[in-house]
Amino acid sequence: DAKTTQPTSMDCAEGRAANLPCNHSTISGNEYVYWYRQIHSQGPQYIIHGLKNNETNEMASLIITEDRKSSTLILPHATLRDTAVYYCIVSRNFNKFYFGSGTKLNVKP
Amino acid sequence: DAGVIQSPRHEVTEMGQEVTLRCKPISGHNSLFWYRQTMMRGLELLIYFNNNVPIDDSGMPEDRFSAKMPNASFSTLKIQPSEPRDSAVYFCASSFASQGAGGYTFGSGTRLTVV
Numbered sequence: 114d115a116k117t118t119q120p121t122s123m124d125c126a127e128g129r130a131a132n133l134p135c136n137h138s139t140i141s142g143n144e145y146v147y148w149y150r151q152i153h154s155q156g157p158q159y160i161i162h163g164l165k166n167n168e169t170n171e172m173a174s175l176i177i178t179e180d181r182k183s184s185t186l187i188l189p190h191a192t193l194r195d196t197a198v199y200y201c202i203v204s205r206n207f208n209k210f211y212f213g214s215g216t217k218l219n220v221k222p
Numbered sequence: 223d224a225g226v227i228q229s230p231r232h233e234v235t236e237m238g239q240e241v242t243l244r245c246k247p248i249s250g251h252n253s254l255f256w257y258r259q260t261m262m263r264g265l266e267l268l269i270y271f272n273n274n275v276p277i278d279d280s281g282m283p284e285d286r287f288s289a290k291m292p293n294a295s296f297s298t299l300k301i302q303p304s305e306p307r308d309s310a311v312y313f314c315a316s317s318f319a320s321q322g323a324g325g326y327t328f329g330s331g332t333r334l335t336v337v
Contacts, residue, residue: 147325156226156313157265159325200265207317209278210326212265 117201122217125195131188133216135201138182144205146177148186149212150197157200157212160186191220226329228314234335240302243332246295247316255326256289256299257313265313271297304336 118136125131137146147162161168161175163184168175174187188195200215227246235241247254256268269279271291279289286305291297301308311333315326 149325154331156315156328156331157326158328162325209267209270211267214264 117203117213119199119201119213119216121214122219124219124221125188125191127193127220127222128190131191131195131218131220133186133188133199133201133218134183135186136183137201137203140181140203141205144203145207146175146181146184147202147204147210148173148175149200149202150195151200151215152194152197160199191218193220193222196220226314226316226327228312228329228332230332231330232333232335234337235304237305237336238303239336240300241304241308241334241336243299243312243314243334245297245299245314245329247297247314248327249295251316251318251327252294253317254291254297255315255317256297257315257328258310259313259331260310268299301334304334306336309334309336 145162145164148160149157150160151157160172161170163175163177175184177184196219198215198217200212202210204210226248229244233241253272255270257265258268259265266281268281269289270277274291274294287301289299311331313328313331315328317326
């Protein structure tokens, strides 16, 4: 599976959009981009996934660049409860996800 | 749906003892995964099952670890004998396995402490 690179941590003001980047420059054509988050002491939570097109659901939007080498997860109006570690995962095998270190998002009042 | 249910939530045991962690996946899900999380190594995939059959156990650290899924609604992860380095949070997750069908649902985890 392609390797991903994410910033170690980011800050965001409450109510503002949080934009979390992920670099996956070695992604291959049949690999999906998945995003999960883990709130302290809880199990990881699925957020969204995509292959080529931008995706949106009730939690977030996923923007994938045209060359698919990077993506951005957007939380449109971050709240304090969005403080968590966010994992970007690239995988062609739905049954084998490897979670890296992720980005620690701190939402501040 | 109650989600993925793991038990116990916390387990403290002495080195050398047998430990059994339990997981009830979401009804209808046909894939089940066991992960381990530590500060040093992050989240590691230990083993996964598809339709109750173990598909890949390459992440199981050593022979002291074993996992079973006797039916679609129950799985166990056993450590015998346990060692202090096994201390971690163990997560179970389930999914309906098809590419693009969405993500896993994780349980709340079992925090294991081996003293």
